Amino acid sequence: MLILSGCAALQRPAAGPAAASGSPAPARPPAAVGGGAATMAAAAGAAAAPAAGASAPAGGSAAGAPPPGAAARPDPAAPRPFADVIREAKVDDGFFPVWRKDEKVWLEIPSDRFGKPFLLTAGVSQSVGERGLYGGQMANGWMVELRRIGNTVQLVAKNTDFVASGDPALARTVRQSFSDSLLGAAPVASAEHPQRKSVLVDAAFLLSDIVGYSTLLEAAYRLPYGLDRGNSWFESARADGNSTSLNANLHFVTPRIPAPPLVRPPTPTPMPSPPTTTPDPRSLFVGIVYSLQQLPQQPMAPRAADPRLGHFTDAFTDYGQELKPNLRVHHVARWRLEKKEPDAALSEPVQPITYWLDRNIPQRYRASVEAGVLEWNKAFERIGFKNAVVVKQQPDDATFDTLDASHASIRWFVGSDVGFARGPSVRDPRTGEILDADIAMSDVFARGARRFATEDLGTSPAKLQSFAQPFGRHQHNAFCDYAEQSSDEAAFAFDLLAARAELPPDSPEVEAIVQAYVKDVIMHEVGHTLGLKHNFKASTTVNRNQLQDRSFTEANGIVSSVMDYTPFNIALANERQGNYVTPTLGAYDYWAIEYAYKPIPREQEAQELGRIAARSTEPQLAYADDADADSGRGGGIDPYTNRFDLGDDPLAWYRKRFALSRELWDRVQARGARPGDDPQRERRVLASGFRQLRDIPQLTAKYVGGMVVQRDLPGTTGRPTYKPVEPARQREALRFLADSVFSVDSFRFRPEFLASLSPDFNEWERGQPVSIPTLVLGLQTQALDRLMTAGTAQRVLDLPAYLTARERNGALTLNEVYGTLQSSIWRELKQGGEIDGMRRNLQREHLKRVQALLTRPSDLPADAMSLVRMQATELQAQLKASAGRSGVSAETRAHLQESLSTLNEALRATMVRS
Numbered sequence: 060m061l062i063l064s065g066c067a068a069l070q071r072p073a074a075g076p077a078a079a080s081g082s083p084a085p086a087r088p089p090a091a092v093g094g095g096a097a098t099m100a101a102a103a104g105a106a107a108a109p110a111a112g113a114s115a116p117a118g119g120s121a122a123g124a125p126p127p128g129a130a131a132r133p134d135p136a137a138p139r140p141f142a143d144v145i146r147e148a149k150v151d152d153g154f155f156p157v158w159r160k161d162e163k164v165w166l167e168i169p170s171d172r173f174g175k176p177f178l179l180t181a182g183v184s185q186s187v188g189e190r191g192l193y194g195g196q197m198a199n200g201w202m203v204e205l206r207r208i209g210n211t212v213q214l215v216a217k218n219t220d221f222v223a224s225g226d227p228a229l230a231r232t233v234r235q236s237f238s239d240s241l242l243g244a245a246p247v248a249s250a251e252h253p254q255r256k257s258v259l260v261d262a263a264f265l266l267s268d269i270v271g272y273s274t275l276l277e278a279a280y281r282l283p284y285g286l287d288r289g290n291s292w293f294e295s296a297r298a299d300g301n302s303t304s305l306n307a308n309l310h311f312v313t314p315r316i317p318a319p320p321l322v323r324p325p326t327p328t329p330m331p332s333p334p335t336t337t338p339d340p341r342s343l344f345v346g347i348v349y350s351l352q353q354l355p356q357q358p359m360a361p362r363a364a365d366p367r368l369g370h371f372t373d374a375f376t377d378y379g380q381e382l383k384p385n386l387r388v389h390h391v392a393r394w395r396l397e398k399k400e401p402d403a404a405l406s407e408p409v410q411p412i413t414y415w416l417d418r419n420i421p422q423r424y425r426a427s428v429e430a431g432v433l434e435w436n437k438a439f440e441r442i443g444f445k446n447a448v449v450v451k452q453q454p455d456d457a458t459f460d461t462l463d464a465s466h467a468s469i470r471w472f473v474g475s476d477v478g479f480a481r482g483p484s485v486r487d488p489r490t491g492e493i494l495d496a497d498i499a500m501s502d503v504f505a506r507g508a509r510r511f512a513t514e515d516l517g518t519s520p521a522k523l524q525s526f527a528q529p530f531g532r533h534q535h536n537a538f539c540d541y542a543e544q545s546s547d548e549a550a551f552a553f554d555l556l557a558a559r560a561e562l563p564p565d566s567p568e569v570e571a572i573v574q575a576y577v578k579d580v581i582m583h584e585v586g587h588t589l590g591l592k593h594n595f596k597a598s599t600t601v602n603r604n605q606l607q608d609r610s611f612t613e614a615n616g617i618v619s620s621v622m623d624y625t626p627f628n629i630a631l632a633n634e635r636q637g638n639y640v641t642p643t644l645g646a647y648d649y650w651a652i653e654y655a656y657k658p659i660p661r662e663q664e665a666q667e668l669g670r671i672a673a674r675s676t677e678p679q680l681a682y683a684d685d686a687d688a689d690s691g692r693g694g695g696i697d698p699y700t701n702r703f704d705l706g707d708d709p710l711a712w713y714r715k716r717f718a719l720s721r722e723l724w725d726r727v728q729a730r731g732a733r734p735g736d737d738p739q740r741e742r743r744v745l746a747s748g749f750r751q752l753r754d755i756p757q758l759t760a761k762y763v764g765g766m767v768v769q770r771d772l773p774g775t776t777g778r779p780t781y782k783p784v785e786p787a788r789q790r791e792a793l794r795f796l797a798d799s800v801f802s803v804d805s806f807r808f809r810p811e812f813l814a815s816l817s818p819d820f821n822e823w824e825r826g827q828p829v830s831i832p833t834l835v836l837g838l839q840t841q842a843l844d845r846l847m848t849a850g851t852a853q854r855v856l857d858l859p860a861y862l863t864a865r866e867r868n869g870a871l872t873l874n875e876v877y878g879t880l881q882s883s884i885w886r887e888l889k890q891g892g893e894i895d896g897m898r899r900n901l902q903r904e905h906l907k908r909v910q911a912l913l914t915r916p917s918d919l920p921a922d923a924m925s926l927v928r929m930q931a932t933e934l935q936a937q938l939k940a941s942a943g944r945s946g947v948s949a950e951t952r953a954h955l956q957e958s959l960s961t962l963n964e965a966l967r968a969t970m971v972r973s
Contacts, residue, residue: 137250138210144249144259153298154353157262157305164262164293164305165248166351168205168212169255176217178352179203180485181270182462182497184306185346188336188474190279194346195417195462195472195499197483198270202354203242210247212260216240219488224379233378243267265307265349266291272345276311280331284311284343294346297459302352304463309345316340336475350464352485352494355395359492360661364389365668367675367770368651369592369622369684371484373491390491392484392590393655396439396447401658404443411449414585417461417470418453420500425452427574428469428500431581435589438644438652447656448585462497467588469498469581480580482587496588500580501546545624547750548703549576552627552639554747555719558726559632572639579640582621591651596683597623599699600646602707605637612637617705619679620647624702626751629719646679676776687768696854697768698761698784698792703754710762710788710795713755717799720748728812742816742829745808749834756800756838760845762792763876764854766861783858786871793876796842797883803895806835832897839901846880847908852923873923877930881905888937891944894951906958909934910965928966935962 148160154177156167180200186192201216221237223229249259268286276284290310297304316333333340364372372389380386398406414432416425429450439447453461453468461468464485484496553569556562562569597620605611606628617628618641630636650671659667674680683700704712727744737743765784769776799805808831818826845851855873862870884905887894894902912919912927919927938959944952 138247138258139249141249141252141257141259151296151298151303153303154301155298155303155351157296157298157303158259159296162292164296165259166262166303167252167255167257167259169257170251173205173207176202176204177354178350178464178485178487178494179214180350180352180464180495182348182350183270183272183345184348184460184462185308185344187276187279187334187343187345189334189476190331192275192279193472193474193499195419195470195497196481197462197485197497197499198347200485201242202488207247207258211244212247212258213244214242214264216242219375221376221378224377226379229378242269262293262296262305265305265347266293266309268309269349270347272309272347273311276343280333282313282316282333284313286310287312295458295460297463299465300353302350302464304348304350304460304465306460307347307349309347310342311345312342314341348460348462350495352464354487354489355492355494358487359395359490361390361490362393362655362664363668364391365654365672367672367682367772368654369594369682370590370651370655371587371592373486373488375488391655392486392491392493394493394589396444396656398443398658405440405445406443407445408447411447412589413449413451413467414496414498415461415466415468416450416452417468418455418457420469420471421502424574424577427577428581431578432469432585434578434582434644435585435648435652438649439656441649442653442657444656464495467496469500469584471500471502473502480584482584484588484590493588493590498581498584498588500584545580545626545703547747548626550743551719551723551747551751552629554744555629555723555726558723558730558744575638575642576640578642579621579625582641582644586622586648589652590655591622591648592684593624593688594620594622594647594682594684595624595688595700595702596681596697597645597647598625598701598705599707599709600679600681601705603711606706607635607637609635609637613642616641616643616645619645619681620651621645622648622651626703626705628705631715631718632722646677647682650674650680673775675770676778682770683768695761696764696766698758698765698788699767701754701758701761704758709758710791713759713795714799716751716755717805720751721805723748724808728809732815738817739819741812742818745816745829749838752838754841756796756842757845759792759796759800760842760851762789763846763871764851764858765789766854779861781861783861783870786869789871790879793879793883797879800839800842801883801898801901803897806831806897832900835897836900836904840904843880843904843908846876847912849918849920849923851876853920856920856922874926874929877926881930881934885934885937888941891941893947894954896950899950899954902954902958906961910961913965914968931962931966935959935966938962 145158145160145165148158148163148165150167151157151159155169155172158165158167178200181198183194183196183198185194186196188194202219203214203216206213206215216239218237218239221233223233243264245260245264247258248261251258266286266288273284273286276282287310290312292308294306294308296306334343337343364370371392373392374387374389376386377388378386380388394412395410396412397409399409400406416428420428432448432450435448436444436446453459453466459466461470480501481499482496484493486493552572553562553564556569557564562572597618600619601615601617605615606617607630612628617638618625621641621644625641627639628637629639654668654671657667657671675682683697687695687697687700688702689695698709701709706712723744727741732741762784766781767784769778769780769782771778771780813829813831816829852873855871855876858870859867882889884901887898909927909931911917912924913931917924938955942952942955942959944955
């Protein structure tokens with residue numbers, strides 16, 4: 060929430076014993092009106108109410124008024140004259156002129172700006188450097204207007220989600236039905252300027268927690284951080300004709316850090332630790348760049364989105380479209396791009412899309428960053444624009460911040476636990492026009508290829524045990540977490556190439572790959588800021604032979620869109636090697652840019668856009684977005700829509716990944732540790748191999764009950780929206796899980812190798828010996844969870860409805876799924892002999908899920924529940940026959956007996972069914 064409040068004096072942080080000792084200084088109250096939600100309401104009320112105790116007699120004269128003819132005394136509550144307030148102050152003229160005197164900052168608000176919408180945006184220039192709190196990030200944005208009510212100025216966020224076009228009466232109804240939001244209020248700081256009729260407002264209202272950072276801090280640390288207004292200040296301010304920007308340094312403080320409990324409870328609730336990157340965890344500073352940006356006086360012509368392509372959109376509900384069944388309107392997010400010479404086949408734009416490279420980008424990577432930006436000019440040239448995208452370098456002595464609204468930018472940032480890149484943008488909600496974009500690039504994309512896992516994340520036991528688990532996804536699709544796994548991909552690639560002795564880490568070849576990697580990531584993030592969403596089906600358009608053909612990958616890339624998440628294209632030892640990363644735009648990227656940016660006469664636009672979008676049936680233009688790929692959240696029914704796979708056969712890619720991880724482990728074990736090695740080298744390599752397998756079990760399980768999804772509009776192609784995966788492919792996926800994920804042979808290591816996995820003895824938390832069974836079980840439970848969910852069961856049961864009578868004969872049934880899973884997990888019951896410890900772990904996890912389904916209410920379909928019970932009864936008989944087995948270890952006998960007892964109790968249990 061944006062909170063405005065008056066403040067008579069702006070103070071810099073005090074120096075003194077508290078600051079010197081590292082303890083936070085106590086917050087000093089403002090000299091006039093304090094900040095906060097309570098004082099916001101008080102300030103607004105006080106400005107409109109009469110003084111306490113005042114009243115007006117019937118005759119019309121207020122009590123205590125001067126007698127007739129006497130000179131009126133000045134009202135002490137009236138604002139001071141404009142000239143008096145800004146005496147000796149300096150001004151930066153612009154959209155909202157900024158006046159500065161010593162540590163005081165005022166905004167001049169022209170009278171014609173009241174009631175006119177503009178954009179208020181905020182960027183985080185400095186932060187804590189961990190747990191999602193990083194510098195160089197875009198933050199919030201609102202379309203706002205200023206209202207003057209007496210001597211109070213209100214800042215109001217306009218509700219742009221609901222409109223009623225073409226009907227003034229209905230538009231009035233919509234305004235009455237949905238509220239705007241008051242972000243803050245402040246008293247006027249001066250009387251009107253005699254000529255300009257403008258007034259001053261103390262800019263201290265921006266020294267507030269507008270972006271809600273205290274909530275982010277609480278979420279990260281579970282500590283009540285609050286804004287310390289007295290020790291917050293403005294570092295700089297500047298204005299131009301289109302925007303006004305102010306850089307604030309906000310101090311957040313928490314009174315104390317709670318002591319840990321003396322006795323740890325038996326099952327403690329996990330609690331995050333206090334900040335680890337600040338000298339004193341009670342005190343921290345956050346830099347915020349505020350921009351007040353003018354909206355285009357002439358709104359850009361909007362362009363309707365089409366679901367067959369992936370563009371970010373500005374969406375709203377239009378109640379004026381009474382004849383349409385769906386009132387939602389989606390405008391493509393795009394920059395305003397117009398030809399200087401409209402009739403020329405190739406013309407420069409009136410205003411190019413300009414990206415500023417921040418001065419904090421390391422010199423060695425600037426050329427690759429620039430190349431990644433300019434690569435998009437190839438797509439714009441195809442639709443008639445020359446130099447549509449340009450790059451400028453911020454000078455070292457520049458006075459502007461690239462996070463302000465006047466500069467689309469690319470910035471570097473670092474953090475103690477960070478690995479991502481982002482490409483957000485600010486858009487005009489009326490039309491979808493992109494007005495600003497700031498790409499944040501974590502340095503792990505470059506340095507990550509040179510030992511990201513060791514330098515940034517470490518290899519603590521907790522992290523090692525979670526390598527097989529998927530990273531949590533973020534709350535909205537616009538967030539791009541490309542580096543979260545891509546940096547792991549880089550580390551794995553370089554570990555494997557080094558193990559093959561093909562590319563030493565300090566070789567020119569490695570440097571070339573790193574530079575190509577930086578360009579790849581920049582192309583992806585620039586694509587976001589041009590309005591393109593992810594495309595997680597682009598990898599399926601290139602076959603395995605083409606991936607090995609360097610001439611093909613050099614010209615076409617390793618995927619048909621840079622908007623995919625792509626792993627390193629590493630060949631097996633006996634294969635040819637294509638490009639490791641994608642070097643150029645793909646066919647889909649050209650198509651998406653054409654739809655969004657091609658100049659089209661207004662009267663021809665609907666027909667031409669329909670023609671462009673109709674190309675979606677071309678194999679190279681396959682498209683699917685985040686929602687299609689989110690298998691970890693119950694969706695993701697299409698096994699050909701995934702993050703970090705390559706080639707037209709995902710199952711073949713998963714087998715290849717297993718082979719590459721196994722090759723890395725075998726080579727490192729054969730080499731052994733040598734004098735001068737990094738002490739954690741072997742531990743890191745083990746982790747790197749497991750990271751590559753992290754999502755494979757659940758992605759493989761997507762084949763079972765899977766549906767291939769096509770994004771066609773009704774009546775356009777004749778293709779079905781949903782097509783069941785071929786039964787042979789579903790069975791192949793089950794066999795792969797049994798032969799690889801559930802197999803002990805996939806995860807055997809030499810005892811001397813495991814014994815050599817040294818921790819970092821310089822660190823306090825050094826870690827423990829690595830538990831391979833625990834790591835393996837983390838992979839295996841992914842497959843169990845996916846195959847035994849209600850969603851998978853329902854889809855398998857529903858598949859016959861999508862098949863012809865002839866196709867149903869060979870269809871995969873749910874009984875076959877459960878039977879195949881159970882027989883592969885418990886195959887030792889028929890084979891006899893010893894049961895390996897890793898296999899016992901897997902069997903317990905399977906039995907745990909069967910027990911839960913038999914004894915607890917669930918959303919599993921009734922037919923699925925019947926099959927679970929039938930399969931459990933068969934397993935019970937097999938366990939009875941094996942429980943007295945001789946010639947095996949005590950652990951195996953105990954496991955069989957305990958499993959039988961558990962299953963007996965589950966089958967006898969009474970469950971209330973709804």
